[in-house]
Amino acid sequence: MLDIKVTKTTAPKAKPDEKHLGFGNHYTDHMFIMDYTEGRGWHSPRIEPYHSLELDPAALVFHYAQECFEGMKAYRAANGRVLLFRPEKNAARMQSTHRRLCIPEIPVEDFVQAVKALVSVDKDWVPGEPDTSLYLRPFTIATEAHLGVKPSASYQFIIIASPSGAYYAEGMNPVKIYVEDEYVRATPGGTGYIKCGGNYAASLIGQMKAHDLGYSQVLWLDGVERKYVEEVGSMNCFFKIDGVIRTAPCVGTVLPGITRMSCIELLEKWGYKVDCESRLPIADVIRAGKEGKLEEVFGTGTAAVISPVGELRYEDEVLTINGFQTGPVTQRLYDTLTGIQWGTLPDDMGWTQEVE
């Protein structure tokens, strides 16, 4: 158990209009901070008024990107209850990320306790409009001022929170996805399976290219053969082909999404045939599309929950999926997950935790 010291703000900010929140535009009154010092471990957990970080320009985070993050949400349910969705999974993934980056781990219980403590202090900031949420961003940065390439001797683990609007402000619309065959996101032996900053910096150029071509997101192929589908921007990607639901295995190059994991569990419970262990060649996706067997495609992630894909472009081939309509499995997953998250459906899976 962390002994979290809470210092409340004396100048609370005005709350933004819940009808026009957008994403990442507003921050709550407080933030959680915990320090790591070599020899002393993680210490001084505290909640403070939201404030700037003051760092030496030689701090390692600015030079060698020893930094990583998580993304999760707090949901307002009926009667003022506030729910988290599988926060222990984010905590465990953060540990895996820390290990790959040579950052000392944070115990799962401490991570979850810190998240709950911040949400509790800023509970009024969890918006109540339909489909809005409080987006939570735990992140770790290397703070030692030193120019040698080496693991930092000090870190800060921080959580900030941002009230966020409905992802589908204009209703759930299928997106158009560009299959990238020039730039690579991840490779075996690399960092594709963790949430480190460097993965995202490297992906910006592919995203810009897709935008320029009129696509909203990139579907990445594997970095070795550029043959197998991996994931989409900040979502895992599912394909329903001839009755079987497939998604890339998480074997080192694909982020193990918590929404992905939850979808697989639901689909199996519902009796669908799911294959999340064999790799899926993009050529098979294209062939299935041409043969009329590509029934549904959707992305999964904390931000969008489920995002139907209406069009895929790979080289010169353009596939329209399910007549650019949201398919039934896509819709059922969306309804079930959002129902559990916002507490309008019973949580049979035991996935939510209430914040006191």
Place this chain on the structure above:
Amino acid sequence: MLDIKVTKTTAPKAKPDEKHLGFGNHYTDHMFIMDYTEGRGWHSPRIEPYHSLELDPAALVFHYAQECFEGMKAYRAANGRVLLFRPEKNAARMQSTHRRLCIPEIPVEDFVQAVKALVSVDKDWVPGEPDTSLYLRPFTIATEAHLGVKPSASYQFIIIASPSGAYYAEGMNPVKIYVEDEYVRATPGGTGYIKCGGNYAASLIGQMKAHDLGYSQVLWLDGVERKYVEEVGSMNCFFKIDGVIRTAPCVGTVLPGITRMSCIELLEKWGYKVDCESRLPIADVIRAGKEGKLEEVFGTGTAAVISPVGELRYEDEVLTINGFQTGPVTQRLYDTLTGIQWGTLPDDMGWTQEVE
């Protein structure tokens, strides 16, 4: 031409002992800063007293590692002259890095002018002990406070400077290198050819593994077949095999080192046979070693200039190179480059620029 506003410190720091500088432990009195704002471009170039950076915790650099850097040195020559080594090459490489990371470029002349301006203001900090230098660290960070994955709308380009000790404080000793076959540094379509922070964060784990096994650095293999040699930690790597000097081609996965480029130019001028265009399988290196044809191995980089390699380990094979002695080509390159850099040899190549 930048119009650089200079604000001098009113509290100069005590200079450190030039005999015990180490690397990255001390920073000069001033720093250079320039801002980028969308719609306005790069603006407000200035030199200020060295100070902390104050950034919103949502600044994009902390989350998606949109950050990059350069590394170069200022050398004290006779009669108080201060020299830079091919600074326009660092400027051009920084442009290539910015492009890959979707950061607006800085003109080469502006970069070089900024470096010179800072060195000029902090000229007293360029140490004069043999083989010491003022290490210069230009870097760019994404400063916009936003949690969406997208190129930042604002950046800071900063230069800090750190007086650094002789790299070979105890004489030039060959190092032991571990050939890494589990972790991967770079892959085609990725960011191996640029100096972005993410590459270095991803490499820490391999470096720690090599240290644990008693090796000082890692030699990375290509990310696709793990078959071809690429580069070492923060150095390019050269192999003299049966009279031919070979180094990995810079085709997307290897940083185009300025020391590498300079070595190739010198070696060709001296009449050596150089092959920097074909890939070199690690198996060929091992075979050459066993047949007694692996004459010299050395790393090249701004920090070490030239670093002789005395031992290579790949899987279960351990090769000793040139009886763990510095070879003649290695020594000649070191003497020539350091002679040019510190101004004790004539600069026939036109590589140095004096700071007024």
